[in-house]
């Protein structure tokens with residue numbers, strides 16, 4: 457019934473779309489859903505590359521059957537054990553009891569830990585090869601892109617990189633499966649939101665993986681999420697290189713928490729001064745309204761950040777605290793930071809935000825502005841001064 461989607465001779469996409477799950481990892485909003493990609497090589501030996509999230513297993517099994525009919529699966533290569541990909545491993549093993557599960561020395565204990573599977577396991581090391589007949593797979597470890605066991609598999613004859621989470625994206629595959637079957641630019645923001653929030657903490661391992669992969673001739677990147685890439689490979693490699701090395705572009709994210717609008721007003725005044733100095737890309741976010749994943753994604757894109765928070769019970773506003781904690785957890789690097797705060801009886805927020813920037817070794821621009829009660833002339837002018845200083849700093853990099 458299914459018409460399998462072919463990457464090349466004998467190699468098929470058999471992934472599924474998930475439009476029902478609200479939160480990826482029960483944290484990250486999925487307004488455009490998410491795709492769990494899996495691949496099947498129907499050669500002398502049949503190899504399955506990763507599975508799908510367990511809730512999608514029925515569709516997945518139909519797709520396997522559409523490609524191989526009653527032939528058994530000989531190998532299941534597990535590039536990544538996170539359950540959005542490994543969720544169906546146990547069912548697949550039950551259907552194909554003689555199937556060998558291929559992973560590295562960090563994968564196999566997870567296979568036992570999650571599923572109790574201890575037999576028919578094949579451990580592979582860096583550079584090992586697996587001959588399927590006419591197709592040959594080679595394995596490269598990519599630890600921490602996104603988990604310690606993560607590896608990628610390179611199909612040598614067709615030059616396809618099965619890249620696990622690397623180069624993946626949020627968003628379902630809506631008819632088009634390959635990047636040249638769609639307006640690929642529509643995926644850029646969701647690719648960056650996926651990278652920054654899911655893998656962004658591990659910039660250095662991603663850099664190491666990119667260096668390793670640069671030795672390979674890659675014609676197709678087949679990730680476990682998002683479009684299969686065959687027409688935008690240099691562009692996508694550059695995106696990953698920029699994001700993982702914390703390269704940003706000119707622009708400012710202004711993220712504020714505000715209970716009654718006073719701190720928001722300071723953010724607006726600052727943003728206006730930045731714009732008047734010729735900075736075009738300014739994104740203002742209310743941290744109580746916009747999910748942090750979108751704010752963090754734009755922080756990975758733009759060089760400067762203004763954080764604005766009222767003091768709340770002698771601390772940061774809790775929603776600003778949550779954003780700042782995530783940025784610390786991700787160890788985001790190389791940003792300019794402007795600080796705004798407000799308070800009613802005792803000010804703490806501006807001090808905390810400045811300390812946060814110093815902890816991440818960001819460059820603090822100008823002097824933090826902190827107002828008591830409503831915004832008045834002196835602090836209004838200081839907000840403008842801060843905005844102008846941020847714009848000047850950005851323009852000095854041109």
Ligand code: FEO
Pocket residue numbers: 536538540541602603621680681
């Ligand atoms: Fe898509 Fe780290 O799992």
